[in-house]
Amino acid sequence: MSTNENTPENAANMSTETPRPEARKPRGFQDKRAHLIAAERHLVDKVTQVYAQWGFEGLDTGPFEYVDALGKFLPDTDRPNEGVFALEDDDDQWMALRYDHTAPLARFVAENWNNIPKPFRRYSAGPVYRNEKPGPFRFREFIQCDADAVGAAGPAADAEMIAIASEAMQACGAQVGDYAIRVNTRQLLDGVMQAADVKDPNKRLIVLRALDKMDRLGAEGVSELLGGGRKDESGDFTEGAGLNSASIETLLQFAQAGRDTRSETLNALAAIANQNAVGTQGLEDLSAIHDILNGLGVTDQMATFDPAIVRGLEYYTGPVFEAELLKEFKDEKGRLMRFGSVGGGGRYDDLIARFTGELVPATGFSVGISRLAAVLAAEDEGEQKADGPVVVLALQREHMADYCSIAAQLRAIGVKAEVYLGTSGMKAQMKYANRRNAPAVVIVGNQERESGKVTVKDLVAGAKAAADITDNAEWREARPGQFEATREDFAAKIKAVVEANNA
Template sequence: MAKQKKQPRPKAETPKGFRDYFGAEVTERAEMLGRITAVYHRYGFEALESSAVETVEALGKFLPDVDRPNEGVFAWQEGEEAGKGDWLALRYDLTAPLARVYAQHRNDLPTPYRRYATGPVWRNEKPGPGRFRQFYQCDADTVGAPSVAADAEICAMLCDALEEVGIARGDYLVRVNNRKVLEGVLEAMGVTEEAQKAAVMRTIDKFDKVGEAGVRELLGKGRLDASGAYIDGVGLAAEQAEPVIAFLTSKGAGAEETLDNLQRAVGESALGAEGVGELREIATLLAAQGYADDRIVIDPSVVRGLGYYTGPVFEAELTFEILDEKGRKRQFGSVAGGGRYDDLVKRFTGQAVPATGVSIGVDRLLAALREKGRAGARAEGPVVVTVMDRARMADYQAMVAELRQEGIRAEVYLGNPKNFGNQLKYADRRGAPVAVIAGSEEFDNGRVQIKDLVLGAEIAENATLEEWKERPSQFEAPRAELVARVQEILDRRS
């Protein structure tokens, strides 16, 4: 009889483009999201938690990365018989599911409907450094408000949210444009084909990287990139490209000058003129609320990659410098974006439903806060009650219960208690601020040893023998004072 082959063990590794998040990162994210959603709540928005899975039909085809399988989403077909079930997919953002939710429940929801949502999204994109296939977003949207006052409010709220989490004024800029202005420019160019429109949009989006000369080349025959590879151009004649160049170079010293330049760039286009008018109104509304161009600016270079935007679009860019992997200075870049998408709900209802919103890239914003020293500090672990006598486990559990009842994070050491040194190593690895120590002698005398682990580490690193005597990191206290004495140490730390 043939010997059965052993099944190979599975590899203990995350799939390509995915990662695991541990305690401190999860806590940091939760704290940051709590601050952001508190701002949203203050503005009158309500929480919504929708399904992570949608039908492919409901999600629609709006992702820019169309060369990937299933056009950028993780999709599968339901049903036992291949080719006969519905196609389902993990959501690629939080906006497309909102359109489905509103269309499904619109009779039970107020109009306008103002909601915020947080959670992971998934994109079947090529992963790279700092680019993952699963990432977190934090959105706020208003559905059912046709006025650009809703767009202006989203921009103001985005500023408040960034400042609330620790991005100082002067370290960020919310940049605003309008897709109608872009459409007006395309009309002025005589570009009507959808594929060619999309190609021009992608070229405009590269203005920050390649500059005016690079855009001219990409709108024409093409150009060599930094690596020496040749990139095919859109194939427009030089005179056709002029409205795009006028549009991209229209940013003036202030909002009025920029808007006047944009008005000239759209030429005779009625749609373009409508877009410029909306930008004027947004600028007026924001100025009335005290949001000047040190926080929010009209910027023609903002395009946004998703295909469902129909009006104002905006991005939040962090303007402070960081060092890249090669030690070169560069700006941190975009952490949030959004805009108006008046046709997204219409796909379900057949009726136009105005909507606008913003999405914050949670992981990128957290990385920015770490760069500014506002996040990434070592998270404080629980108070660890050590075990000196296994027979007294009920007493140790009573101690930890008292600490928890007073709101103190605490745990009993549940590993092998034989080596006490390992218990203290465990406490150190957990980031514990305090260790509680009690053996038979302490229990018999109604006493307990309390060790300030943070102070102990500081003394071991910096203090002389005399300072050690003056500031003992471990002391004895009555058992009845356990909670109060631990709380004193924690209060000093905070």
């Protein structure tokens, strides 16, 4: 016999010798089950409805862009691999998965300048990819939902974006007081950096990124990043800007100038940032935005001025804003945490100039859909929802055609339904229905078949009623949540159960 013959013994030996890969999910990526997928779709629908109501049109640019078109934040290297996921095309051009929706928009506008209305108001929703260190609610792939106005200059366009951001947060279910849109302007930052004698472009970028971490690290952590550097809890060291103590104090004083109302913050900033023409222009822009927000009905509780808001991306040139959820929750270790930022945006007047050589005013806002959906899922973690399909139990395999017909009748009237297709008995099938978050199960055995009826178990009502029953005999007698229905009316009755459970 040949040693290469494919015998059962040889196959068994090969299976033991072949190394098996470890089943593991890449860091920063999610495995999304039905409830999270549905939550993301719901949020995208709600936010895009707001954008459309304000006159924005949809646009999808696809996931890949050439690296040189993606933005100034990319490293100047032969092989771009920092911040983005890149690959080399067969024509030796590097392309990368989009980092956000704004850089692809800039490319689209430059490419189609003569064929689009100006200002061009578009919204976009879809996944973006960042090759960054992941963390809690910080993913490497996530869905963003953006609105941008290209060709719109002046404080009115920025104030409109802030108002849209507030409306989008409410559309996602946040009440006034549960969120805040925090606003700042890069002119103020530039003016203060002039006053702090920060001139080197590399140091300026480090300063921007450091100030952007004020909410997470506090004044002490930001001071370290502005100075010699900071080591985080994992031991990773982040190089600092190397500023002297006087410059650090000037920047921290500015970042901590926020007050309870926009008017009070403007007054506090006037004493700090009004030291040069750039800072003065920033104050004038914020004052104009404040007046327009009042006209739009956006209160101090909805949108506030916060000098610590920076937005880390380098292409912002004017006002910047960040949407923050203020609700607190406990993590898996019982620690009290705040959700933090779930969206942001700002003005980026020079992004399109990389393609055309001409400055084109633009402003936009983005909701982090994946982060917001994960946040809401964490908030609702303890709340069990019976939003799965009705499960038709398969107790007699010879009657599968009948079980399939029952499920089809339910689906025909808009009820999610499936037949159990496993090989287990009734107890395991009921356990399966519970794991599927089924609102009800349908049972047809010999007794039901002889009487021409079906038995329906309302799992939600049954669980609530069973909680008040302590005696097994009483439970068996009461059969909480269980009822019979005829073959003619069972579908309508089950639909009523499903609607009641999901009301």
